Amino acid sequence: MNLLLMVTIFCVMKTIRGISLQKSTSHTFEMQEKRFVRSLVNQARLLSDWTEWSACNATICGIVGVQERYRNCSIAGEISVHLTICGQELHQAKPCEMPCITNQAVSLGSWNNWGSCSVSCGRGGVQTRQRDCLQILCTERFLQQRNCIGQNTCPQWSQWQEWSECSRSCGMGGVKIRERSCQVRRNTRVTQVVVNDILKRVSSPRQSSIQNVNASLCEGGDEVAEDAFPCMTSSSCRRNWSSWQPWSSCSATCGTGFSSGSRVCSGRIGSSCLGRPARYRRCYSPPCWSSWSGYTPCSISCGTGGGYRTRRRECRGTSTRVPQYMTCRGSNAERELCNTETCPVWGQWSRFDKCSKTCGSGRKMRTRTCVSGICRGRKFDVVSCNYQPCPYWSQWSSYTCCSVTCGPNGTKERTRACRHGGYRRAPFMNSCVGEWREQTNCSMHPCNVTPPSVFDTFECGVRNRRQTNNFSSSLLRIFGGQQSGPHGWPWQASWQYKNCNRCSWSHFCGATLVAPRWVIIAAHCIEESAQSMNHDNPGDLWSIVVGMHRFNEDGERYFIRRAIVHPNYIYRDVTDADIALVELRSEVPLTTEVVPVCLPQFSQPTVNETCFITGWGYTGPASSVSSRLSTTLLEAEVPIMNFTACQMLSPLYQEHLNSTNHMCAGDPVTAATDSCLGDSGGPLTCQRPDNTWYISGVTSFGFVECGTPGHVGIYTPLISFEEWVRTTIENNTYAAC
Missing domain, CATH: 2.20.100.10 (Thrombospondin type-1 (TSP1) repeat)
Structure with a gap:
């Protein structure tokens, strides 16, 4: 069988493989293809005899030249000069010289040492030595050669192994292979260099280089380390269909449907049957009625004899191919009497x-x-x-300024409004009952005495030691805080809004009591709220609760007289001057459970000093499903951070923060404690050496959700706004209003 016929058989087998083995793995078949092609090449490869040695190319006597000879490698009649295809040497060369003839006397030098043997192993090598011609023309030889043997025994191929089984179990296109190893005998031991997997060597260049070097020691290299030969089996790979199974029942019980039949492809696994495994045909069942529709309205509403109402149904599944199935039996409409009673x-x-x-x-x-x-x-x-609202009295307003600025015998008054009625008692029914104005006596400080400072009239910053946290309560590690002792922070307050839809109060922000009638809060709790507020007349929808430990279970509620926002407050990306003062309608009685916090007195905490944050805010990030407002006042320790280091946390801090309006507190590495949504407006409280506590900051905002590593909480520094706080409270207290 010549090469052309064998390649033709291979192409046919490859086509059959594309039809029947579409689901076989491509890697295995590619290996078989390569081995099969190699087997065809081995059988068709033919080497010609060596040509005669060429003439010596030396042109001057006494100069060493080269003689060459060649042979060809033919594949299927086509001559190739590629050594990698034939696996044999196709060119040889040897040294030569051109003799010199003269009648003059000659003078020759001594012979040099013999050169290295031209082969490194086995016989057939040549050694050369030469001597110098001391005159221009020499007739005797000045170049000698002799045969030599290499230092080692040349590598030789072992005997071929037995042929492997055919790579296919059925049909044509299989390949069987055999292998041999390259042996080198050194010191009476035989070292084998074996090429086991040609395809693996090709796909792994690093492994291929090592094997090529080893296999190339023997004649022909790795091209003859493995031999492949096409093979075929006597069994066929074709699969056959079984007989068609009986037709199934019609898919429709009414009208036109389909029935199906199937057959099974049986035979060897790895091939498929030609054709479809299922067939279908149309089938017919008798038509049927749909359900009755609802009755139409009665033709009359009442009267003698009554009226009629009808209902209808549809005939479904009719077929023109089967005459008896063209219509349904029966009528498609029904009519009955209705509304036979006498008209009312x-x-x-x-x-x-x-x-x-x-x-x-x-x-x-x-x-x-x-x-x-x-x-x-x-x-x-x-x-x-009479759906108009009933008249009612509003809350009493704050008392007006005392009629005198100093001394006794002054008067002040307060008023209330009759909502949806008159201001005084009147003869009509919808008036409010009672007086709309109330007066009382008042007195001021003696006219010859300078009034004391508001902040000198009460004690501040004192915690009730019996109520402070003994740190034995359970740790609420949702955002790093822990439960405060009951009334352990007596200046903590809650800024609340009344949701009229539910008629309940909701915690909105934290707040801090700094004087019996004054509370500090974050300005954004007022200005950025979804519920707008009249600063001079807040009404009864806003309030402050002091003395509260558990949310809406204890504490006293105080309504707002007015709110004063710092004039420099602004919100652009972040808040600046985020501070405001809230004046209550009445003074808060001071007890061991309700005590104002001290102002900084123009001092501030040092870097890394530990201060406390408190509040009823969210116990984790707002995006967390389990996060919710705390029902108990929580506390957490936070270290004061160097402001320059704080600005280096990210470009946001560098761009938006300044030391006048902002201070940083927290540990960006652990993020173990932090203030959260709902804690805004609450205090950042630090302790003085005399054990009194002062407010050093107001909780303002954070760039990311609380408790995120790499970030800290941002607070409004009180030292920047203490003078404004003191002046505002003093000026609005001694006006006696």
Whole structure:
């Protein structure tokens, strides 16, 4: 079988493989293809005899030249000069000389030492030595050669191993292989260099270089370390269909449907049958009626003889191919009598009776009777009346300024408004009962005495030691805080808003009591709230709760007289001057559970000093499903951070923060403690050497969610705004208003 025929067989087998072995792994078949092609090449490879040695190319006597000879490698009649294809040497060369002939006397030098043997192993090597010609023309030889033997025994191929089994179990296109090893005998031991997997060597260049070097020691190199030969088996790989199974039942019980039949492809695994495994045909069942529709409205509402109402149905699944299935049996419509009763007649409505309330939405009613027949509808008609709100008194306003600026015998008054009514008692029904104005006596400091400072009239910054946390309570590690002892921070307050839809109070921000009638809060808790507030007349929807430990279970509520936001407050990306003062309508009685915190007195905490944050805010990031407002006052320790180091945390800190409006507290490495949403406006409290506590900052904001490593909380430094706080409180207290 010549090479062309063998390649043709291989291409046919490859085509069959593309049809029947589409799901086989490509890697295994590629190995078989390469081995199969190599087997074809081995059988078709042919080397010609060596040509005669060429003439010596030396042109001057006494100069060493070269003689060459060649042979060809033919593959299927085509001559190739590629050594990698034939695996044999195709060119040889040897040294030569051109003799010199002269009649003059010659003078020759001594012979040099013999050169190295031309082969490193085995016989057939040549050694050369030469001597110098001391005159221009020499007739004797000045170049000698002799045979030599290499230092080692040349590598030789071992005997071929037995042929492997055919790579395919059925059909044509299989390959069987055999291998041999390259042996080198050194010191009576045989070292074998074996090429086991040609395909693996090709796919791994690093491994291939090592094997090529080893295999190249023997004649032909790795091209003859493995031999492959095509093979085929006697069994066929074709699979056959079974007989068609009976037709299935019709898919439809009414009208046109389908039935199917199937067959099974059986035989060797690895091939497939030609054709479809299933077949289908149309089938017919008798048509059927749909469900009845609802009845149409009666043709009359009442009267002698009554009216009619109808209902319909549809014939479904008809077929023109089967004559008996073209229509359904029966009628597609039904009709029945309806509303046969005598028509009812209602009498006239009576007048409405007196309204049940004079205000606040009362009710009044009227009636009618059925004169004849069976009347449908209401016998009673009830409507709302006097729905205007009832008058009521608002909360008392704050007292006005005392009529004197110093000394006794002054008066002050407060007022209230009658909502939805008059201001005084009046003869009409919807007036409020009582007086709208109330006066009381007042006195001021003696006229010859300078009034004391507001902050000298009470003790500040003292915690009740019996109520402070003994650090034995359970750790609430959601955002790094722990439960505070009851009333352990007596200046902590809650800024709340009343949700009228539920008529309940909701915690909005933290706040800090700094004087009996004054509270510090973050300005954004007022200005950025979704519920707007009139600063000079907040009304009754905003309040401050002091003395509270558990949310809305204890403490006292105080309504707001007015709110004063720092004039430099602004919100652009972050807040600046984020501080405000809230004046209460009445003074807060000071007890061991309610004590104002001290102002900084123009001092500030040092770097790494530990201070405390407190509040009822969220116990974790707002995005966390388990995060919620705390029902108990929590506390956490935070270290004061160097402001320059704080600005280096990220470009956001560098761009938006300045030391006048911002201070940083927290550990960016561990992020173990931090203030969260709902803690805004609350205090950052530090302790003085005399054990009194002062407010060093107001909780303002954070660039990311609380407790995120690499970030800290941002606070408004009180030292920058203490003078404004003191001046505002002093000026608005001694106005006696």
